[in-house]
């Protein structure tokens with residue numbers, strides 16, 4: 671008989687990003703879709719700003735990529751996250767599970783690995799559901815500056831704690 675230690679710490683608390691298996695790595699993504707918003711970079715300062723415009727492959731309701739396995743064939747500049755990339759780029763949202771683990775922090779209650787439910791990220795208002803103005807294919811490039819937003823780099827008020835404001839759609 672095999673005994674399972676149900677009190678064992680979960681993998682994201684015991685492993686570094688580099689130590690995770692491919693399955694653990696993929697499961698860590700919370701599915702918020704924030705990183706799939708179009709970002710603009712200032713030519714002089716190289717500062718990155720988010721917009722509320724979605725990548726052409728972003729499903730605005732599920733907040734997932736429409737063709738994740740082949741995404742770079744359609745979107746060559748889609749950033750493939752690795753442990754090194756997570757540590758190097760400065761624009762991952764503060765809620766991003768990869769960033770949290772890289773910073774030695776725990777996941778929030780709405781992460782599906784804790785809640786057991788992939789809808790809690792939407793209910794907590796952390797995903798981009800209902801917040802995407804449109805696809806990069808539908809919004810003229812000349813209008814992109816008008817779509818700069820700060821919310822992807824913020825945690826929604828109250829989302830850090832269970833019982834905080836919830837959004838249901």
Ligand code: SF4
Pocket residue numbers: 698699700701702703704705706751762763765766767768
């Ligand atoms: S921001 Fe991080 S957790 Fe959210 S979808 Fe992107 S990679 Fe996944």
Ligand code: SF4
Pocket residue numbers: 705706707725726727728729734735736737738741742745748749
């Ligand atoms: S190609 Fe897919 S994973 Fe990459 S930014 Fe676009 S929607 Fe996100």
